[in-house]
Amino acid sequence: MKEQLLILKVPLTTTTTTTTSTTTTTTTTTTTTTTTTTTTTTTTTTTTTTTTIILIIKMLIFNKINSYSFISYKDMLVVFIVTQIRFVAINWYF
Numbered sequence: 001m002k003e004q005l006l007i008l009k010v011p012l013t014t015t016t017t018t019t020t021s022t023t024t025t026t027t028t029t030t031t032t033t034t035t036t037t038t039t040t041t042t043t044t045t046t047t048t049t050t051t052t053i054i055l056i057i058k059m060l061i062f063n064k065i066n067s068y069s070f071i072s073y074k075d076m077l078v079v080f081i082v083t084q085i086r087f088v089a090i091n092w093y094f
Helices: 041-066 072-094
Strands: none
Touching: 041 072
16 A cells, blocks of 8 residues: 655644724722611610510519519619619710
8 A cells, every 4th residue: 555645734824813892891889878767765664664664573573473582672773773774875975
């Protein structure tokens, strides 16, 4: 068999074409701020006092049911004062 030799001619210089496209996007943002101030200090203090009094009444009932007193009136007074101070501080902060 006779062998065939295939010769390809390749040019020595190559040409490269580059295409560049630019896209521009514009975004507009509008921000609206609304401030509302509400005063509810009196209501919160009244609710806090009522909640604390209910807590003290529950302590008293619990003491009566169990027939032994491990919660003294002094402890209940401390709970009342600490609760009042905490809620006044929270209301003052906000």
